[in-house]
Amino acid sequence: MSDSEGVEQSVESAPDDESEAADGVADESEPVDDVPDEADTTADLEDGNAETGDRSGPPELVVDGLVKRFGGVTAVDGASFEVEEGSLTGLIGPNGAGKSTTFNCITGVHDTDGGTVTFRGEDITGLRTSTIANRGLVRTFQIARELEEMTVLENLMLAPRGQVGESLTRSVVPGLRGRVNAQERQLREEVWDTLELFEIDHLAGEYAGNLSGGQRKLLELARALMVDPDLMLLDEPFAGVNPTLEEKLLDRIHGLRDSQNLTFLLVEHDMDLIMEHCEHVIVMHQGEVLAEGPPTAIRNDDRVIDAYLGDEL
Amino acid sequence: MTVADAIAEQFDRFEDTPQWLVDVGLIAATMGGIYLLFTIFTILGPSRGAFGAIVNNLQSITFWTALYAMMVLALNLHWGYTGLFNIGVAGFMAVGVYAFAALTVPPTANPPGLGLPLWVGLLGGMVAAALVGAVTALPALRLRADYLAIVTVALSEIIRLAFLSTVLERFTLFANVDFVPDVPLGTGAGRGINIPVNPSIPVKALFYTNPSNPASGGRTGFGSLALGVFEAVGVRETVVVSLAYTIVLIAVVAAFYWLLVRVGNSPFGRVLKAIREDELVANSLGKDTRLFKIKVFMLGCALMGLGGILWEAQRGFTDPTSTTFRPIQTFYIFVALIIGGAGSNTGSVLGGALFASLLFQGPLFVSRIVSFLLDLGSAPSSFADAVGPLLALEVGPFLAYTMNNIEDLRFVLLGIVLVYLMQNRPEGLLGHRKEVAASVPLVDRKGNRPREAAADGGGGDGDE
Numbered sequence: 001m002s003d004s005e006g007v008e009q010s011v012e013s014a015p016d017d018e019s020e021a022a023d024g025v026a027d028e029s030e031p032v033d034d035v036p037d038e039a040d041t042t043a044d045l046e047d048g049n050a051e052t053g054d055r056s057g058p059p060e061l062v063v064d065g066l067v068k069r070f071g072g073v074t075a076v077d078g079a080s081f082e083v084e085e086g087s088l089t090g091l092i093g094p095n096g097a098g099k100s101t102t103f104n105c106i107t108g109v110h111d112t113d114g115g116t117v118t119f120r121g122e123d124i125t126g127l128r129t130s131t132i133a134n135r136g137l138v139r140t141f142q143i144a145r146e147l148e149e150m151t152v153l154e155n156l157m158l159a160p161r162g163q164v165g166e167s168l169t170r171s172v173v174p175g176l177r178g179r180v181n182a183q184e185r186q187l188r189e190e191v192w193d194t195l196e197l198f199e200i201d202h203l204a205g206e207y208a209g210n211l212s213g214g215q216r217k218l219l220e221l222a223r224a225l226m227v228d229p230d231l232m233l234l235d236e237p238f239a240g241v242n243p244t245l246e247e248k249l250l251d252r253i254h255g256l257r258d259s260q261n262l263t264f265l266l267v268e269h270d271m272d273l274i275m276e277h278c279e280h281v282i283v284m285h286q287g288e289v290l291a292e293g294p295p296t297a298i299r300n301d302d303r304v305i306d307a308y309l310g311d312e313l
Numbered sequence: 314m315t316v317a318d319a320i321a322e323q324f325d326r327f328e329d330t331p332q333w334l335v336d337v338g339l340i341a342a343t344m345g346g347i348y349l350l351f352t353i354f355t356i357l358g359p360s361r362g363a364f365g366a367i368v369n370n371l372q373s374i375t376f377w378t379a380l381y382a383m384m385v386l387a388l389n390l391h392w393g394y395t396g397l398f399n400i401g402v403a404g405f406m407a408v409g410v411y412a413f414a415a416l417t418v419p420p421t422a423n424p425p426g427l428g429l430p431l432w433v434g435l436l437g438g439m440v441a442a443a444l445v446g447a448v449t450a451l452p453a454l455r456l457r458a459d460y461l462a463i464v465t466v467a468l469s470e471i472i473r474l475a476f477l478s479t480v481l482e483r484f485t486l487f488a489n490v491d492f493v494p495d496v497p498l499g500t501g502a503g504r505g506i507n508i509p510v511n512p513s514i515p516v517k518a519l520f521y522t523n524p525s526n527p528a529s530g531g532r533t534g535f536g537s538l539a540l541g542v543f544e545a546v547g548v549r550e551t552v553v554v555s556l557a558y559t560i561v562l563i564a565v566v567a568a569f570y571w572l573l574v575r576v577g578n579s580p581f582g583r584v585l586k587a588i589r590e591d592e593l594v595a596n597s598l599g600k601d602t603r604l605f606k607i608k609v610f611m612l613g614c615a616l617m618g619l620g621g622i623l624w625e626a627q628r629g630f631t632d633p634t635s636t637t638f639r640p641i642q643t644f645y646i647f648v649a650l651i652i653g654g655a656g657s658n659t660g661s662v663l664g665g666a667l668f669a670s671l672l673f674q675g676p677l678f679v680s681r682i683v684s685f686l687l688d689l690g691s692a693p694s695s696f697a698d699a700v701g702p703l704l705a706l707e708v709g710p711f712l713a714y715t716m717n718n719i720e721d722l723r724f725v726l727l728g729i730v731l732v733y734l735m736q737n738r739p740e741g742l743l744g745h746r747k748e749v750a751a752s753v754p755l756v757d758r759k760g761n762r763p764r765e766a767a768a769d770g771g772g773g774d775g776d777e
Binding site: 107109128129130131133134138139141145146147148149150151153154157158159161163164165166167168171172177180181184185188191192196201204205207223224227 | 572575576579580581582583584586587589590591593594595596597598599600601602605608609612656747749750751752753755756760762763
């Protein structure tokens with residue numbers, strides 16, 4: 001299955017992973033030979049696999065019985081799922097299934113009407129969006145929301161956490177600005193590195209509002225990465241992105257996952273893409289989790305086919 | 314191409330010149346043009362261009378320019394940088410002025426105050442305005458942007474009417490608290506309040522030995538020299554004193570400008586801009602925007618309070634019916650900001666200058682000149698009487714009526730200017746400029762990645 005040239009890393013890992021996940025429900029029995037931390041940084045192919053199969057540690061994200069109502073409409077109705085550390089998990093479902101609402105509830109944009117969200121072992125339900133982001137859970141938006149009248153550089157410079165210059169006093173009072181400037185120079189280097197990595201450095205001084213749709217998606221992903229997150233929620237990151245660019249983005253995602261053990265939860269409508277790149281897939285339907293499991297199992301799940309996939313696959 | 318575009322294009326021609334030099338040049342050129350225009354006005358007017366009259370008029374224009382520039386800069390912090398729609402500027406000015414009065418007015422006066430020194434009053438006025446700003450902001454900033462507008466405009470009227478209320482005409486703080494001495498205070502309600510200790514006093518002290526009542530004392534050494542020199546060329550002494558005060562105002566405008574540049578070109582300013590663009594994104598990137606909004610709202614209100622004191626208290630008297638505190642004041646300041654370009658500090662100063670001279674004072678000058686040159690006779694008392702003779706092709710009465718009511722007709726002019734700007738240049742004169750929010754340059758001169766060595770050379774901006 002699934003052998004596209006552009007994506008080397010996880011293509012082969014996927015089947016392994018699936019089989020593991022498919023037959024081993026709880027893998028406590030599995031030998032745990034590597035501490036997650038050290039594997040994080042070095043993760044090559046095999047380690048990455050071991051990592052994703054390894055369920056000994058607490059999951060990166062646990063959503064338990066999430067409920068969200070808008071007036072009479074129950075957008076999310078008791079959804080529960082887990083996202084493993086270092087995994088690339090797909091969240092799929094028909095329009096109105098509650099995927100974006102789930103994202104909004106996880107990131108504190110909406111108050112929830114029930115259920116809990118646990119991130120890295122800590123309950124984050126009801127926390128402020130900014131607090132959640134500062135803990136390392138960052139999201140992108142379905143429709144890219146770049147800060148239009150700020151340059152691409154400013155967009156990225158905004159993102160990093162712990163900027164001393166965000167204190168009004170430090171920014172204004174003469175004599176206190178030395179540390180701010182030092183950090184700004186350091187951030188500038190990181191930002192330019194990121195821009196070059198995403199190959200949008202030629203747009204550095206442009207207003208973000210002048211970028212094309214695909215470039216905005218790149219910018220948004222780059223900006224979210226500048227926060228240095230542990231878990232990224234990507235809401236349709238490839239919508240409106242041309243195939244070459246999409247491949248590039250996927251490369252980056254796999255690269256980040258492998259090099260920094262970043263975890264990704266991904267909403268996407270392109271089934272081929274999900275099946276090819278995600279090692280775990282969650283299917284939502286009418287606000288509930290209809291099914292979850294490895295792509296092969298999902299693809300053959302009758303309920304999923306009825307509700308979402310149709311005969312297409 | 315519209316006129317506005319053509320002007321803007323001229324502004325853009327100096328790409329290789331350092332930004333600050335362009336800005337200084339822009340302001341100098343604008344003020345030069347305005348001075349030239351008002352010199353011509355003076356020459357055409359009743360005084361026939363006497364030197365003293367020219368100095369007087371240019372002084373007065375500069376005075377209004379500085380006052381508006383100050384307020385527009387403060388508003389730019391709220392609206393231009395952060396997108397906080399504060400339409401209660403006049404209210405925060407009033408709080409500053411009345412707090413200043415309460416602190417500095419002698420306890421023996423009626424209404425009484427605390428009799429503290431001038432600088433305590435200035436500081437206290439700013440703190441009071443900032444605190445009222447915080448009280449406004451705390452509930453309103455949690456809601457959508459429009460609610461802040463409603464809350465602030467309502468608050469500014471509540472403040473004005475509270476100062477007008479006889480309930481607060483005289484009152485005693487701590488009257489029922491045994492262990493704290495009674496503190497008699499008062500707003501004077503409609504009678505207003507005398508402010509003998511005010512920002513004009515230190516300026517007058519330069520010239521007079523008894524600054525609070527110049528007539529009763531003599532002149533200082535500097536005073537007799539400076540006033541003597543100016544009187545020799547036909548400039549009245551009150552004009553010289555006002556000129557000195559205007560110079561103080563210009564220094565304050567420069568200080569506001571510096572502060573705003575400092576705030577804007579920093580990570581703090583970057584978050585402000587992000588709030589203006591899309592608050593949810595700022596939140597999603599881990600910025601607790603509420604804190605930023607409250608801080609910046611308080612800072613802006615403090616500046617408005619200080620501006621109010623320098624504007625109103627220097628007259629030595631204030632009352633709640635003063636135009637300074639009416640909602641129209643906020644509207645004027647917004648118009649000036651829109652002309653200059655929200656988000657640009659240099660634009661704010663230019664907007665203040667253009668508004669104060671061309672829209673605020675200009676029509677009055679034109680009206681005086683037209684009445685003087687054409688000898689229009691007495692103006693008809695009603696609009697019908699003014700329009701009627703037009704049918705007989707007599708424009709005299711209509712013109713006289715127009716000139717007689719020019720103060721009200723300024724609104725029409727304002728409206729026309731606003732409509733024109735909205736259609737042709739909604740971003741104002743300088744709103745299109747990229748003023749990048751970072752404390753170090755993010756690109757080199759050619760817009761490429763700055764190399765460490767080169768960047769550090771010019772990177773510090775001398776502010777470490």
